[in-house]
Amino acid sequence: xxxxxxxxxxxxxxxxxxxxxxxxxxxxxxxxxxxxxxxxxxxxxxxxxxxxxxxxxxxxxxxxxxxxxxxxxxxxxxxxxxxxxxxxxxxxxxxxxxxxxxxxxxxxxxxxxxxxxxxxxxxxxxxxxxxxxxxxxxxxxxxxxxxxxxxxxxxxxxxxxxxxxxxxxxxxxxxxxxxxxxxxxxxxxxxxxxxxxxxxxxxxxxxxxxxxx
Numbered sequence: 602x603x604x605x606x607x608x609x610x611x612x613x614x615x616x617x618x619x620x621x622x623x624x625x626x627x628x629x630x631x632x633x634x635x636x637x638x639x640x641x642x643x644x645x646x647x648x649x650x651x652x653x654x655x656x657x658x659x660x661x662x663x664x665x666x667x668x669x670x671x672x673x674x675x676x677x678x679x680x681x682x683x684x685x686x687x688x689x690x691x692x693x694x695x696x697x698x699x700x701x702x703x704x705x706x707x708x709x710x711x712x713x714x715x716x717x718x719x720x721x722x723x724x725x726x727x728x729x730x731x732x733x734x735x736x737x738x739x740x741x742x743x744x745x746x747x748x749x750x751x752x753x754x755x756x757x758x759x760x761x762x763x764x765x766x767x768x769x770x771x772x773x774x775x776x777x778x779x780x781x782x783x784x785x786x787x788x789x790x791x792x793x794x795x796x797x798x799x800x801x802x803x804x805x806x807x808x809x810x811x812x813x814x
Contacts, residue, residue, distance in 0.1 A: 612638050612657070612658070613638070613657055613658040613659075613728045613731065613732070614637075614638040614639065614640055614656070614657070614658040615632055615637055615638065615639045615640070615658055615659055615660075615661050615724055616639075616640050616642070616648060616651075616652060616656065616658065616659070616660050616661065616685070617629065617632075617639055617640070617641045617642065617661040617662075618641075618642040618643075618644065618645055618647070618648045618660075618661075618662055618663060618666070618671075618674065619641075619643075619661075619663040619666075619690065620643055620644055620663065620666045620667060621663070622643065624663075624690075624713075625641050625643065626641075628641070628661070628720070629641045631717055631720070631721075632724070635721060637724065638658070644666065644667075644668070645666060645668065645669040645671075645673075645674040645677075646668075646669070648674065648678070649674070649677060649678070649681075652678060652681070652683050653681065653682070653683065654681065654682030654683055654684065656683060656685060657685065657731055657732075657735060658685055658727075658728060658731060659685050659686045659687065659688060659708070659724060659727030659728060659731060660675070660678065660683075660685050660686070660687040660688065661687075661688050661690065661724070662674060662675060662687055662688070662689050662690065662702075663689075663690045664689050664690065664691040664692070664695040664698050664699050664702065664710070665691075665692065665695050665698070670698065671689055671690075671698075671702065672689075672698060672701060672702045672705065675687050675689075675702060675705070675706075675707060676705065679706070684734060685727070685731050686707075686708040686726075686727035686730045686731055687702070687706075687707040687708055687727075688707070688708055688709050688710065688711065688723045688724070688727055689702050689703075689707055689709070689710035689711075690710070690711060690713060690715070691710050691711070691712055691713065692712070692713050693712060693713075696710070696712065699712075708723070708726070708727055708730065709723055709726075711723060741807065741808065744793070744804050744805070744808065745808065747792055747793050747794065748793070748805075748808075750792045751788075751789065751792055754775075754785055755785050755788055755789050755792070757771075757775055757785075758771055758775070758782055758785040758786055758789055759789050759801070759805070761774060761775075761782075762786065762789065762798050762801050762802070763801065763802055763805050763806070768782045768783055768786065769782075789801065
C-alpha cells in the first residue's frame with residue numbers, strides 16, 4: 602500500500618522515506634510486487650506525523666534528505682517509541698553517515714544502486730527481528746500481569762528466589778518459618794506459571810535488568 606492510505610498497525614509494513622520520487626516509486630513497486638505492504642513518504646515530516654509505537658515492520662530511510670536527514674529522523678522516531686528495525690539507503694558519499702546510523706542502533710544500510718534481492722533480504726531480516734521484538738514485549742506484559750497477582754510477602758520470597766537464596770536463608774531474612782517460605786514459594790510458582798526457581802529467574806530478570814523498559 603504506497604502513498605497516503607490507511608496503515609494497518611498489525612500488518613508488517615515497510616515505512617519508506619526518500620525525497621527522490623523515482624527511487625521511492627521504484628522501491629514501492631518492487632515491494633508491492635513481492636506482496637509486501639509499503640507506506641511511502643516524500644519527506645521526513647510526513648513520516649513523523651504518521652508513525653507511532655504501534656506500527657510494526659521496518660523503516661527504510663534515505664540517509665541524505667533536505668532539512669532533516671535520515672539519522673535525525675531515526676532518532677526522532679525512537680524518541681516517540683517507534684522501535685522497528687531501521688535500514689538506511691545511502692549513496693557512496695553518505696556511507697560514513699550510514700555507519701553512524703548503524704552505530705546508533707540502525708539494523709543495516711545498503712548502498713545505491715542496490716540489488717533488489719539485497720533489499721528484500723534486509724527487509725525480511727528486519728521483519729523477523731520486529732516480530733521477535735513484539736513477541737518479547739507481549740511476554741513481558743504477561744509476566745508483569747502475573748507479578749501483579751503476588752502479595753507483598755510473596756514478592757519478598759520472590760526476591761529471595763531471584764537472589765539465589767535457599768528457603769532457610771529466606772526464612773531467616775524475613776523472620777518467618779521455613780514452612781511458611783515453602784508455602785509462599787509454591788504460590789509464587791503457581792501464580793507465575795513457573796515450573797521451578799530457574800524458570801522464575803528467567804521470567805523476572807529481564808524486568809529488573811538495566812535495559813528493561
